[in-house]
Amino acid sequence: MYKNNKRNQLFTALCILCASFLQAQQKYQSLVTENTEKVASGKFKPTWESLQQYKTPEWFRNAKFGIWAHWGPQCQPEQGDWYGRFMYDEGGAQYKWHIEHYGHPSKAGFKEVIKDWKAENWDPEKIVALYKRVGAQYFFAMANHHDNLDLWNSKYQAWNSTKVGPKKDIISGWAAAAKKHGLPFGLSVHAAHAWTWFETSQRSDKKGPYAGIPYDGKLTKKEGVGTWWEGLDPQELYAQNHPLSAGSEESITSLWGQWNWDNGASIPSAEYCENFYNRTMDLINIYKPDLLYFDDSGLPLYPVSDAGLKIAAHYYNTNMAAHDNKLEAVLFGKVLTPEQKKCMVWDVERGVPDQIQNEAWQTCTCIGDWHYSRAIYDGNGYKSAKTVIQMLIDIVSKNGNLLLNIPVRGDGSIDDKEIAILEDIAKWMDINKESIFDTRPWSVYGEGPAAEIVNPINAQGFNEGKVTMTAQDIRYNQKGKILYATALGVPAENVSLKLLGKKKNNTTIKNISVLGSKEKISWKQYSDSLVIQKPKFIPNNIAVVFKIQYADAAKGN
CATH class of the missing domain: 2.60.40.1180 (Golgi alpha-mannosidase II)
Structure with a gap:
């Protein structure tokens, strides 16, 4: 009996050791190949240890205040945040609105919202000029959201704003405006999570005349013959040819507990990770942003892929090469560990730490919803200038910066109430900006x-x-x-x-x-x-x- 128990214990220990070894070997389910986009050589390597050489540039610590255009096709319906996910949630407010204005999501899905988005009144130079006058020291534009539409002439994503929707290069327009007004230019990238975010498009109604009829999330290129999207593959947009994450069918909020690619999240394919990597590298190489924001825990697709680590190393190395071997780049990530905070700038969404932070950090927030909401406008629900300024003062006292989103309508304009708030911020800044900028x-x-x-x-x-x-x-x-x-x-x-x-x-x-x-x-x-x-x-x-x-x-x- 004793010998058998001893033998079992040794066998169990060996199994645990082997499992640990395999886990270490399979840390990344997907390794990007660099067959098309190469990581630039330089000081930084695609490891957390190497990225800890990062030092936040002084210009960012001095800047304190930036303004963001978190703008894309989800602003077109004017129904607020996460429209592309929630429009597929049977019985939800955005689902009902979508049926009334576009039709049932089995026939008219999010791709029809993209088609409807024209950005006909967009004047980036005018908007950025206003933001600079208000006091912004840097300007951010959204390059893509979880809806997976790239807002530039993307080499690796056919679903981009130059080919569908407004048929304009949105990022080039913002970049030119920022350059004209001398503002450091930031880009935010959110598309790493389209894989799970769009899972609601795989659903179908559970009751009513459309019960059991699938929404449009599984459509393929061949089914587009004779439609407005003929020649485009919906799977390049929705990315839904995969099993659902745990709980995805039952709960619209299941994704919130799976943002770290754990707790039952469906793991992205190697092809998906490679595509995200190539798109983001292409974006960096074209626009050479001064700031780069990822809406991810740590880095995008970590730990299921090394894509985020390679993108970060490339971003830092190319920035150093462009600045006489001095790193002037600012890279943001969320929910960072203490070690990861040494690798990049910690971004806090709609919140503020309650103590001074040793490292520079940033709050990102919005005066309303992240995407334009007509209900917030009609209900006078925006943050006041007083709220924004008091947040800014509190954030700066704790070694942080404030990045403020001003929701943009689908047509590319900002509304009269937003302009009034910005004017009130400008009046305070005109007198008191010396107490904000360049301070510690x-x-x-x-x-x-x-x-x-x-x-x-x-x-x-x-x-x-x-x-x-x-x-x-x-x-x-x-x-x-x-x-x-x-x-x-x-x-x-x-x-x-x-x-x-x-x-x-x-x-x-x-x-x-x-x-x-x-x-x-x-x-x-x-x-x-x-x-x-x-x-x-x-x-x-x-x-x-x-x-x-x-x-x-x-x-x-």
Whole structure:
């Protein structure tokens, strides 16, 4: 009995060892071949260890604020986010709207939405000029979304905006506008997840006259004869010739738990990974973006493919070659491990960490839905300029940048309410921008009621709006011998800064003023606080900036 147990234990241990070895050997189910797009040689190799040589460029740390055009065919219906997935969800609001305006998804699928998108009023130069005047220090355009349509003359994707929909090279238009106005140009790439994102297009109704009739997600090229899309293969768009992920048939939200390609996600084929790799490399080689954003955990298709690692190494190496061997590129990823945060810039979606971060990072958020929503416009649901500015101040105090999406209509225009919000942001920036740009975090990001509340991030972010800011909340940042203390509102009484009392901060204060005002400000530093007399003149109702000048450099990070 003992010998048998011992033998079984040894056999089990050997099996575990073999399984571990095989797992290590099969870390990537798909290795891209580089048969068509080669990774540029240089300092960076396609490994996490090599990518840790990355250092965030100073220009990005100084920039603080960018504006994004997260714009594509899903904006055409004006029905908000993830239209291309949710229009196939029987009984859902977007499904019902789609049937009323396009027809049943077994006959008129997302490809018909693409056909309907014309971008007839798009004026990229006018829009980017406005964003620069508002204060944006960089501009982002969306190169593709989970809907898998490339928005440039893509060499590897026939479903692109020059051949269908608007029949325009959207990215070239944005790139030219950014260059004209001297803004660093960013591109966001989201298409790695089309494989699972479009799985709803494999469904069919479970009741009613169309019960059991498949939606258009499984259509093939041969079925296009005589249609407007003749010659195009729907599988190059939908990518649905594969089994469904676990739970995909039952739940529209199952994808949320499978973003990391685990928990039952259908694993992409080698062909799919190779195509994504080639498309993204082509995009980088054509436009040479200053910033590159992936809507992925870590890098795209990791860990099922090495595509993302090779793209990252190529991006860094080509950028260095274009900048006299100095790396000026900014690459973003979500839900990063501490080690991955050394390889790229951490992006937090619709959220903010509750502490200063050692490495530069970015919040991406939107004044409404990511894709244009008529309901948000009609219901006055946009973030106000006050909300945006207060978020920006809080983010900058924690060593971050803000990337703000302004939803664009399907026709390529932005609406009157968005323009009014942007004008209000511009008015605040005109007076207070020195407290934002080129600054660095102080030793403590802030004080006040909101600073005492724990507000953790959930997965990729999603904690914005959970804490209310008031004039009692102060945020700090610095520039040389100047410390900016910003009240997130209009002070109703004298401002007491506990962190600047002599016991905690004995640096000699030379002068205090309010940005946007010539009023002489009275103040007194006590052992436990610095008390600033309430100004008689308040230059704005969003956030009041106190400019504190020291005899020596402010103590901070």
